[in-house]
Amino acid sequence: MADEEDTVHYKGTAGGWGSVKGMARIAGMERPTPAVLRTLERQNKVKGFMCVSCAWTKPKQPHMFEFCENGAKATLWELTTRRCTPAFFAEHTVSELRDWRDHDLEQQGRLTHPMRYDRASDSYLPCSWEEAFEAIGAELKALAPASTVFYASGRASLETAYLYALFARMYGHNNLPDSSNMCHETTSVGLKKVIGSPVGTCVLSDFELCDAIFFFGQNTGSNSPRLLHPLQEAVGRGCKIVTFNPVREKGLEEFKNPQNPAEMLTGKKTLISQLYLQVKAGGDIAAILGMIKHVLAVEAQRWAEQKQHVIDVDFIEQHTTGFEAMRMKVEAIGWDEIERESALSRGDIEQAADIYISAHRTIAMYGMGLTQHFHGSDTLAMLTNLMLLKGNVGRDGTGISPVRGHSNVQGQRTVGISEKPELVPLDRLAEQFQFEPPREKGMNTVESCEKILSGEVRAFIGLGGNFVRAIPERERMEAAWQRMRLTVQIATKLNRSHLINGEIAYLLPCLGRSEEDMQESGPQTVTMEDSLSCIHGSFGKNKPASADLKSEVAIVAGLAKATLAPNPKVPWDEWVADYAKIRDAIQWTYPDEFADFNQRVFTPGGFYRGNPARERIWKTESKKALFTVPKMLNALGFEDKNDRWRLITLRSNDQFNTTIYGYSDRLRGIEETRDVLLMNPEDVAAAGLTEGQIVALASDAGDGVDRRVDGLAVTPFLLPRGCVAGYYPELNPLIPLWYHDQLSKTPAAKAVPVRIIV
Numbered sequence: 029m030a031d032e033e034d035t036v037h038y039k040g041t042a043g044g045w046g047s048v049k050g051m052a053r054i055a056g057m058e059r060p061t062p063a064v065l066r067t068l069e070r071q072n073k074v075k076g077f078m079c080v081s082c083a084w085t086k087p088k089q090p091h092m093f094e095f096c097e098n099g100a101k102a103t104l105w106e107l108t109t110r111r112c113t114p115a116f117f118a119e120h121t122v123s124e125l126r127d128w129r130d131h132d133l134e135q136q137g138r139l140t141h142p143m144r145y146d147r148a149s150d151s152y153l154p155c156s157w158e159e160a161f162e163a164i165g166a167e168l169k170a171l172a173p174a175s176t177v178f179y180a181s182g183r184a185s186l187e188t189a190y191l192y193a194l195f196a197r198m199y200g201h202n203n204l205p206d207s208s209n210m211c212h213e214t215t216s217v218g219l220k221k222v223i224g225s226p227v228g229t230c231v232l233s234d235f236e237l238c239d240a241i242f243f244f245g246q247n248t249g250s251n252s253p254r255l256l257h258p259l260q261e262a263v264g265r266g267c268k269i270v271t272f273n274p275v276r277e278k279g280l281e282e283f284k285n286p287q288n289p290a291e292m293l294t295g296k297k298t299l300i301s302q303l304y305l306q307v308k309a310g311g312d313i314a315a316i317l318g319m320i321k322h323v324l325a326v327e328a329q330r331w332a333e334q335k336q337h338v339i340d341v342d343f344i345e346q347h348t349t350g351f352e353a354m355r356m357k358v359e360a361i362g363w364d365e366i367e368r369e370s371a372l373s374r375g376d377i378e379q380a381a382d383i384y385i386s387a388h389r390t391i392a393m394y395g396m397g398l399t400q401h402f403h404g405s406d407t408l409a410m411l412t413n414l415m416l417l418k419g420n421v422g423r424d425g426t427g428i429s430p431v432r433g434h435s436n437v438q439g440q441r442t443v444g445i446s447e448k449p450e451l452v453p454l455d456r457l458a459e460q461f462q463f464e465p466p467r468e469k470g471m472n473t474v475e476s477c478e479k480i481l482s483g484e485v486r487a488f489i490g491l492g493g494n495f496v497r498a499i500p501e502r503e504r505m506e507a508a509w510q511r512m513r514l515t516v517q518i519a520t521k522l523n524r525s526h527l528i529n530g531e532i533a534y535l536l537p538c539l540g541r542s543e544e545d546m547q548e549s550g551p552q553t554v555t556m557e558d559s560l561s562c563i564h565g566s567f568g569k570n571k572p573a574s575a576d577l578k579s580e581v582a583i584v585a586g587l588a589k590a591t592l593a594p595n596p597k598v599p600w601d602e603w604v605a606d607y608a609k610i611r612d613a614i615q616w617t618y619p620d621e622f623a624d625f626n627q628r629v630f631t632p633g634g635f636y637r638g639n640p641a642r643e644r645i646w647k648t649e650s651k652k653a654l655f656t657v658p659k660m661l662n663a664l665g666f667e668d669k670n671d672r673w674r675l676i677t678l679r680s681n682d683q684f685n686t687t688i689y690g691y692s693d694r695l696r697g698i699e700e701t702r703d704v705l706l707m708n709p710e711d712v713a714a715a716g717l718t719e720g721q722i723v724a725l726a727s728d729a730g731d732g733v734d735r736r737v738d739g740l741a742v743t744p745f746l747l748p749r750g751c752v753a754g755y756y757p758e759l760n761p762l763i764p765l766w767y768h769d770q771l772s773k774t775p776a777a778k779a780v781p782v783r784i785i786v
């Protein structure tokens with residue numbers, strides 16, 4: 029393990045003064061009014077509004093300010109005083125805007141008016157909502173439903189998501205990909221396969237009981253900072269945290285709580301990770317396998333000495349299948365292979381395994397570092413093997429807890445946004461709304477991209493997101509995109525996806541979650557589901573950014589009404605007038621999860637929608653939890669070879685996905701630029717490069733396709749040798765579309781094969 033001096037750039041802690049400063053900078057830039065400051069105070073509180081940033085749970089007893097630096101940035105970003113009006117579009121053609129940076133596009137502020145793309149003048153012109161709905165409806169009616177895609181980014185509420193999915197199915201398709209397809213789809217499919225649950229099994233109280241947390245590939249300090257509170261509290265009562273991450277992420281090393289005045293004044297900080305292992309990108313399978321090997325060796329030893337078991341023999345017997353086959357395979361794999369594939373020493377892996385052995389209750393957490401790999405699902409299966417050994421699923425204080433991304437990405441799946449018809453209660457929908465829902469499987473994100481490339485997809489509707497910027501293979505995708513007949517984007521701010529248009533294109537501006545949503549029956553509440561399956565009401569109070577905005581619910585209903593034949597069972601207008609009626613419909617479709625939905629909307633801490641795996645009811649094919657025989661030792665879809673690097677694409681501390689707030693990756697000490705290539709200092713020297721040298725990266729996927737990104741400054745950074753890193757989305761052109769998790773098709777953005785070109 030390296031010590032702090034080795035983290036070439038940054039020396040401070042996560043949280044602490046740095047984060048207060050970061051907020052002030054954004055606040056200064058965005059001129060917050062007293063109303064905005066009051067909004068921050070209501071953030072993530074009961075009857076307040078739920079942060080639009082991450083999906084981490086909102087506790088029953090909130091902190092005085094239940095938000096973090098990045099949550100505040102997200103709110104301020106939405107409540108900016110800047111406006112991107114028709115006058116702006118009159119001054120700039122769409123082609124001209126395509127040369128602008130992501131940051132500069134969103135900096136124009138909130139979209140204010142529905143706009144229609146005019147091909148003749150290559151610009152956006154204002155239009156009325158009626159005109160937009162009518163034109164889009166007419167186009168959809170003329171197209172084959174199966175040739176259209178309704179995408180959703182994970183921010184829209186349960187109410188909007190439910191209506192959007194219903195609209196798609198009544199129109200006639202299941203082409204409902206969402207951002208989860210680029211994110212935790214590996215969880216939805218991979219975890220479901222082994223424990224029968226597409227989501228995590230933990231609730232917040234488990235974090236108060238666990239003795240150890242194993243943390244893989246999630247950058248808490250930047251991407252879900254409020255999770256640092258329960259982690260800090262766990263460490264305070266003696267829980268041990270072991271982290272596996274190629275990058276030494278500050279937030280997982282130590283944390284100074286900016287909301288604790290004593291810690292701020294004394295400079296006291298909590299050491300978060302007891303053990304921090306810089307595993308090679310894609311090397312987790314080997315690392316976890318090594319731990320399992322050690323646990324089994326200790327078990328065998330204890331057996332010989334007739335001592336107490338290490339593994340949970342009763343649990344394995346009653347609740348699982350496949351243990352013996354897994355054990356034999358793991359025992360046959362040698363330590364030299366494990367060390368080589370993980371880039372960790374046997375001693376370090378055994379130390380981690382000893383912590384696992386000593387802990388009575390363990391939680392496993394993970395993020396994109398495990399899901400975005402060619403063998404991401406196999407990596408999750410390996411992690412599940414480890415957890416099942418000691419019965420660490422379905423027992424208080426234990427569980428598998430993926431850290432989800434968008435604030436409602438998990439919930440959208442819960443209420444029907446899914447291309448997989450078997451996950452949706454189609455029979456209930458048929459009965460409820462008297463129509464015949466389509467039964468054919470829809471397209472996920474990668475499949476949609478393939479069919480946009482082949483010309484089979486003719487229309488794309490985007491409910492939020494910046495699709496062309498977030499997906500792999502950007503150059504080819506942008507070219508194909510413009511051959512579609514219809515593209516519609518529902519958004520709050522201008523981004524690159526709004527500048528790559530089909531023949532007919534509309535840009536429809538919507539309310540943000542922090543804004544008052546006034547409808548016929550009064551101001552409306554919306555709901556969302558967090559990472560721990562708790563559902564919260566959210567109530568916006570700020571004055572809308574423009575009088576011409578509509579809510580996402582109203583936009584979806586407007587599009588649906590203009591497209592579908594009237595159906596007396598589907599009261600779009602009544603739903604828009606009163607969202608409580610949408611919640612009644614959700615409750616009817618999902619009676620188990622959403623009983624008494626309207627009565628429980630403002631339950632402190634949210635209401636838990638339940639999870640059979642937590643009760644040790646396994647909804648797998650065998651009705652048991654599954655041990656998986658490892659088929660490979662790393663998560664890569666390519667062989668190692670000379671001059672081929674594993675590229676990790678990262679988020680900075682100053683972005684939310686493709687929204688670039690600024691150019692300060694404070695916690696990693698990288699400032700003022702995003703055009704960097706992070707490399708181990710020894711690799712820099714061995715490759716004959718120098719710090720600051722400008723290089724290019726090219727795809728080395730062996731498929732003959734030219735993919736290249738220029739202008740990256742070589743930056744020494746403490747990564748495992750053989751790995752390089754840089755920022756998403758700038759490096760997305762390097763990811764082949766076919767390079768995705770084998771089971772779920774989640775693009776494998778965390779170990780992309782590349783060459784460095786001088």
Ligand SMILES: Nc1nc2c(c(=O)[nH]1)N[C@H]1C(S)=C(S)[C@@H](COP(=O)(O)OP(=O)(O)OC[C@H]3O[C@@H](n4cnc5c(=O)[nH]c(N)nc54)[C@H](O)[C@@H]3O)O[C@H]1N2
Pocket residue numbers: 081082083098211244245246247248250251252272273274275277307308309310311312394395396397398431432433434676677678679681683684685686778779
């Ligand atoms: N402020 C802010 N918050 C966000 C977001 C944001 O962009 N900004 N995005 C939201 C969304 S949609 C999501 S999905 C989440 C994303 O949050 P994360 O899951 O944290 O995703 P990444 O930032 O991509 O970082 C993944 C981490 O995995 C590590 N890693 C890379 N490869 C490997 C590997 O092979 N093995 C292991 N063990 N680790 C690896 C990286 O070093 C990094 O620390 O955050 C959500 N919250």
Ligand SMILES: Nc1nc2c(c(=O)[nH]1)N[C@H]1C(S)=C(S)[C@@H](COP(=O)(O)OP(=O)(O)OC[C@H]3O[C@@H](n4cnc5c(=O)[nH]c(N)nc54)[C@H](O)[C@@H]3O)O[C@H]1N2
Pocket residue numbers: 134181182183184207208210211212396400433434491492493494495498499518519520521522523538539540541580677678679684685686687756757759760763777
């Ligand atoms: N290389 C690489 N690629 C990746 C990733 C990676 O780690 N590496 N991560 C992947 C992941 S996990 C994800 S989730 C994707 C996401 O990537 P994105 O598509 O970028 O996700 P968003 O943050 O939803 O999209 C931002 C846009 O949403 C719009 N928006 C903001 N708020 C609202 C709202 O309330 N309503 C509506 N309708 N629109 C709104 C704004 O116009 C804004 O420009 O990127 C994926 N791509």
Ligand SMILES: [Mo]
Pocket residue numbers: 207210211212433434
């Ligand atoms: Mo995500």
